[in-house]
Amino acid sequence: MLFVFEAFIDLFSFITLYQLDENWHTYNYIALGGLNLEALKKCVEDYPHIKKIYICTDNDINSSDGKNHGQDFAKKAQKLFQVKYKTEIITPKLKDWNEILKQRSQSYGK
Numbered sequence: 001m002l003f004v005f006e007a008f009i010d011l012f013s014f015i016t017l018y019q020l021d022e023n024w025h026t027y028n029y030i031a032l033g034g035l036n037l038e039a040l041k042k043c044v045e046d047y048p049h050i051k052k053i054y055i056c057t058d059n060d061i062n063s064s065d066g067k068n069h070g071q072d073f074a075k076k077a078q079k080l081f082q083v084k085y086k087t088e089i090i091t092p093k094l095k096d097w098n099e100i101l102k103q104r105s106q107s108y109g110k
Contacts, residue, residue, distance in 0.1 A: 013097040
């Protein structure tokens with residue numbers, strides 16, 4: 001399994017939020033440093049054991065240009081990779097996974 005994020009902060013936030021199961025540390029994770037399709041292609045090329053890709057990019061619902069860049073990328077990547085891999089898009093309910101972690105942390109402090 002490969003979990004794909006735009007940034008390290010979102011990768012770490014996702015792991016903190018969802019440690020998925022007792023094997024979470026055995027899964028593969030990548031932070032693309034943006035929406036870099038070439039980095040994702042290189043990753044799956046270098047790690048042929050990967051069979052499933054979870055695309056966890058941002059949900060840019062309030063972007064200044066009105067485009068949801070993270071989810072547009074997710075759909076493009078899913079279309080490209082679903083030929084060879086099982087793919088799934090996991091969309092954060094807020095802008096990104098770090099925003100969810102911050103919101104959850106604030107509600108614990110109350």
